Amino acid sequence: ITQEMGKLINDSRAEVEKCAGVCDFYADNGPQFLADEMIESDAGKSYVGYFPLGTVLAVMPWNFPLWQVFRFAAxxxxxxNTGVLKHASNVPQCALLIEDVFKEAGFPENVFRSLMIKASQVKAVIEDPRVHAVTLTGSEPAGRQVAATAGANLKKSVLELGGSDAFIVLEDADLDLTIQGAVTSRFLNTGQSCIAAKRFIVVDAIAEDFITRFKAAVEALKAGDPMDETTTLAPMAREDLRDELHVQVADTLAAGAEATTGCEPIAGVGAFYKASILDRVEPGxxxxxxxLFGPVAIVIRARDEEDALSIANDSPFGLGGSVWTQDSARGEALARQVESxxxxVNGMVKSDAxxxxxxxxxxxxxxxxSQHGIREFTNAKTVWIK
Incomplete structure (x- = not known):
């Protein structure tokens, strides 16, 4: 993982462990999740059975090159079902490793295969009658293309696309806990995560204190070799991605935002970008x-809780979000209204099997x-016996 896409070595090890965990979870719980559900009707016996659809194509990204695949495949x-994988072009060794893992685990030959193909060939694979469904984790444009092809061929699809998660800080938040969550959630994997906190929506009453503490914590991150266990900020995966991020930052600054810290590339070898905070970001x-798919946090100031909710929902994205407050009931009430x-509440967004x-x-x-995920690629079939 680290050699191909630059993740911190400790985070790469954690990703491997998480993959093992999801495999254990479905080995333990899969039969229960897929058990027939008896339903009373006018029949002598009726139930819903969950049957496999067939072969599922997975189009997967580079940012969590093992986890994204295993959370689908397990x-x-x-x-x-059987699975075929079209992985991102910059993590081919990860793609082949995953195929080997399933072989070594004892799965029959060809139950899971990695296709070493170009992105331009994905459409033909979806159209192939031997493929029955498709799942994609990636960008919104890629998702639209895959969904269009799947729809044209009447094939089931699941899409996990981009996100711009709101991190709402209310005036009664525990700032020690909140700052720790903010730094981890924004800068984990160098900010290259769909569920990273990206929009820090902070009510005016606590904004200055939050930003002062957040700035100090962000500036303490240490950029360096991701193979060095003391490094806390890895390079971005590719230089073109860093350049695209910096254009977004520069355009935002030109429109009137303020650079609290960072907001520029780190000179030298590698796609490094400074851990950054953009303050006073506004509509337009x-x-x-x-x-912003990189190590840049944006701060949007809100008048109060109601304004913070309005800002949080003023986004084309709806993946995740978090609320930070010492009043759990208040946090829960607000969390239920966030469109995601x-x-x-008082925790960073993460995936959990x-x-x-x-x-x-x-x-x-x-x-x-969960149970919902394992049933996505099944035929929920009604069986009715007189």
Missing amino acids: PALVAG MRAYHEE GCTF RLPFGGIKNSGYGREL
Whole structure:
């Protein structure tokens, strides 16, 4: 992982462990999740059975090159499907490793295969009658293309696309806990995560204190070799991605935002970008409306809780979000109103095999993980016996 896309070595090890965990979870719970559901009707016996659809194509990204695949493959294969993987072009060794893992685990030959193909060939694979469904984790444009092809061929699809998660800080938040969550959620994987906190929506009453503490914590991050266990900020995956991020930042600054810290590339070898905070981001600026896929936090100031909720929902994305307050009941009430696939109170957004994961709006549709995820690629079939 680290050699191909630059993730911190400790985070790469954690990703491997998480993949093992999701495999254990579905090995333990898959039979229960797929058990027939008896339903009383006018029949002598009636139930819903969950049967595999067939072969599922997975189009997967580079940012979590093992986890993104295993959170699809573990439930899909346990449900009786077979899988083919089109992985990102910059992580070919990860793609081949995953195929080997399933072979070594004892799965029959060809139950899971990695296709070493170009992105331009994905359409033909979806159209192939031997493929019955498709799942994609990636960008919104890629998701639209895959969904269009799947729809034209009447094939089931699940999409997990971009996100611009709101991190709402209310005036009664525990700032020690909140700052720790803010730094981890924004800068994990160098900010290259769909569920990273990207929009820090802070009420005016606590904004200055939050920004002062946030700035100090962000500036303490240490950029360097991702193979060095003391490094806390890795390079971005590619230089072109860093350059695209900097254009978004520069355009936002030109529109009137303020650079609290960073907001520029780090000179030298590697696609390094300074851990950054953009303050006073407002509607009309690129950073307000677009996803920033890198180590840049944007701060949007809100008058009060009601204004913070309005800002949080003023986004084309709806993947995740979080609320930070010492009043759990207040946080829960607000979390229920955030337009997203998941909202956490006093905790950073993360995927958990026990809970469904996915988004709404331009962040996609369908769910992965939990009982909901394993049933996505099944035929929920009614069986009726007189």
